Amino acid sequence: MWKTVGQERAIEFVSRGIRSEKLAHxxxxxxxxxxxxxxxxxxxxxxxxxxxMKLELRPCGNCNQCFRIDALNHxxxxxxxxxxxxxxxxxxSTTITLEQLRDDFLKQIYRKPFEGRNRxxxxxxxxxxxxxxxxxxxxxxxxxxxxxxxxxxxKDYEGLIETIVSRCQLLRLRPVxxxxxxDYVEKFVNLSDTDREEITRLSRGRIGWAYRAAxxxxxxANARDSIDSIETAVTGTLExxxxxxxxxxxxxxRDRRIGHSDIDxxxxxxxxxxxxxxxxxxxxxxxxxxxxxxxxxxGLDPSEVASTIKxxxxxxxxxxxxxxxxxxxDNLMLKLPK
Numbered sequence: 001m002w003k004t005v006g007q008e009r010a011i012e013f014v015s016r017g018i019r020s021e022k023l024a025h026x027x028x029x030x031x032x033x034x035x036x037x038x039x040x041x042x043x044x045x046x047x048x049x050x051x052x053m054k055l056e057l058r059p060c061g062n063c064n065q066c067f068r069i070d071a072l073n074h075x076x077x078x079x080x081x082x083x084x085x086x087x088x089x090x091x092x093s094t095t096i097t098l099e100q101l102r103d104d105f106l107k108q109i110y111r112k113p114f115e116g117r118n119r120x121x122x123x124x125x126x127x128x129x130x131x132x133x134x135x136x137x138x139x140x141x142x143x144x145x146x147x148x149x150x151x152x153x154x155k156d157y158e159g160l161i162e163t164i165v166s167r168c169q170l171l172r173l174r175p176v177x178x179x180x181x182x183d184y185v186e187k188f189v190n191l192s193d194t195d196r197e198e199i200t201r202l203s204r205g206r207i208g209w210a211y212r213a214a215x216x217x218x219x220x221a222n223a224r225d226s227i228d229s230i231e232t233a234v235t236g237t238l239e240x241x242x243x244x245x246x247x248x249x250x251x252x253x254r255d256r257r258i259g260h261s262d263i264d265x266x267x268x269x270x271x272x273x274x275x276x277x278x279x280x281x282x283x284x285x286x287x288x289x290x291x292x293x294x295x296x297x298x299g300l301d302p303s304e305v306a307s308t309i310k311x312x313x314x315x316x317x318x319x320x321x322x323x324x325x326x327x328x329x330d331n332l333m334l335k336l337p338k
Contacts, residue, residue, distance in 0.1 A: 001061035006176030025144035031173030034208035041151040049116035083125035141167035175205025188214040245329035
């Protein structure tokens, strides 16, 4: 029973390895934030240790191995993260440092499985891996121990060392269709129809985002607050803009993932303004904010909006290059349309 939703190509690729009992030693799972990379990685961990006699039914979701991996308390499962979220209440990972790769990771990976068939190592956000870390990992990928599966999670593979990519089976996750997301959130009975539609649109095909928004009221509230702040900054005074800049900078320093989410909401919001100014309102994501989008778009032509979107993307690139967040956001606020 796979928990991964809407990624049939990746599921079938891995399933062939399960049925032939020839799972690869290493997989690189790529895709945008909250698209389901960790869910697929845990599915592979369950499948590689599942004890169901029928290979085609793995992961069964019912055996002790599947249950323990689901509960994240399996002694042969190790999860590390190069970019942990400080405020994440669902702590399932450990920040991995160079020292941990040398000491903990290398020590654990050469041990025999304790309770399962395979030891599974999941390393998230490998795009942030430094050269020293990458070199240690590369040596392991070149000569992987028996009964070990390494799952690397990354937003993309283009910035990774080519030899690491070549040693892994690549699983690319893509946004799923709106209909799949809408059907998925329908099962959450605690949501109103308005909430379901908003989550469906804001998720933009990211099943992980939809799940968090549907099950964590604070997560959805934070997304709404982030968009509220964008609208206040755009429609407010210069003082409002710089207040928003300070808030964005503080959130980014506290948790890079929250900072990236804020920028993502900003890109989506300005994309919606562009759609409104271009007369394509049916494609708007922030549909509940249509009046504000129309009001802002009324004073702008599409080229101005496109220029603003370009500025937001430039800000995101600078943040990824570790330029000072305060400088990046202040500069962005000054480039917003007057």
